[in-house]
Amino acid sequence: MMYDCAIVGGGPAALNAALVLGRARRSVALFDNNQPRNGITHASHGFITRDGIKPDDFRRIAYEEVLGYPSVQHWQVEVTDIRKKEKGFEILTQSGAYTQARKVILATGLKEVFPGIEGFHKFYGKSLFNCPYCDAWEMRDQPLAVISEDPGIFHMTKLLYNWSKDLIVCTNGNALLTVEEKNLLGSKGIRIIETPIAAFYGQNGLLEQVHFTDDTNIERSGGFITPKWFPKADFVEQLGYDITDYGGIVTDTGGRSSVTGLYAAGDAAYVRPSQVIYAAASGSKAAIAVNTDLVEEEFC
Incomplete structure (x- = not known):
């Protein structure tokens, strides 16, 4: 047929x-x-x-x-x-x-292929997401991490600022942002961290901390990561x-x-x-x- x-x-x-x-x-x-x-x-x-x-x-x-x-x-x-x-x-x-x-x-x-960060798959779809229009409403006003190895991280951060003003930007060891972009984000109180991420910590699919390779931790309850x-x-x-x-x-x-x-x-x-x-x-x-x-x- x-x-x-x-x-x-x-x-x-x-x-x-x-x-x-x-x-x-x-x-x-x-x-x-x-x-x-x-x-x-x-x-x-x-x-x-x-x-x-x-x-x-x-x-x-x-x-x-x-x-x-x-x-x-x-x-x-x-x-x-x-x-x-x-x-x-x-x-x-x-x-x-x-x-x-x-x-x-x-x-x-x-x-989707995501950065190989320890613990990621425990949280993806529960407190770590990739689409703001799909999931940012549920994460509104929470302390969030914006994680990307792509220059589009600047746009993603500006977008997510609409849902939460408590943001950190994690480039996972990459220099992605210009001086002007860093200054603009800094003027909004957004911290930029270029140190690579070592692991995500939390329980029952709910993110609690982002752990960096310099052995520092930042408390976050969720985030958005670009694949x-x-x-x-x-x-x-x-x-x-x-x-x-x-x-x-x-x-x-x-x-x-x-x-x-x-x-x-x-x-x-x-x-x-x-x-x-x-x-x-x-x-x-x-x-x-x-x-x-x-x-x-x-x-x-």
Whole structure:
């Protein structure tokens, strides 16, 4: 069977794309390896009618809605290869099965790589986060650490100052800030620490102290840390699509990649901010672009 569209991914971008295409009476093959990036998160925020929902509940409700459309078929399996053919694409899964589709939407997202600081994973998703718009409200007015090895730490700090005035900036041993930036942050009472971080201390997922390599400690009840981003699934060698400096797939406003018939949505297209509502919206746009292109082909 040749599906109208294969969607690779199981996050909000992929699920919203499947919903839109299902409602458009398109046959959809949805592949999801059930490894969501936000699975560690206690709750998702910023999505109207779903503010504070647990990620597992969001996925359960989404699948109930999506699979209510009979033309959408779901496989919980990893896609290992995608090949462009004369007519459409061939998708190979980890189970060894092949599927054919006229169009493909990649919505596999990005993976996060954080600095290797002792104790980090005990606190991530509980009192250490990476997205202010997702979690800063819950950490408002608390003593926080802003941790990054990227020059974007200056912008992140200014942003977080909106939620808490008690901030320290930790560059983890890197000289990231200009003299002017340091002076501006200092004028707001924000302390800058360039000494590398040795470990995070606390209990039950709640941060209590940041420990530095010079054996000093600073009490903090939480913080925001910037990861480095890499594609979660990489098919660029097989498909030859253009990528951004961050590894995201270059698309037009409708999610079309540089390869005809291939689309990308959500974090796979490096949609920012990295929030559920942005990802879902980009999935909807990609699905509409797929359906529009299929319609045009049918009337050629």
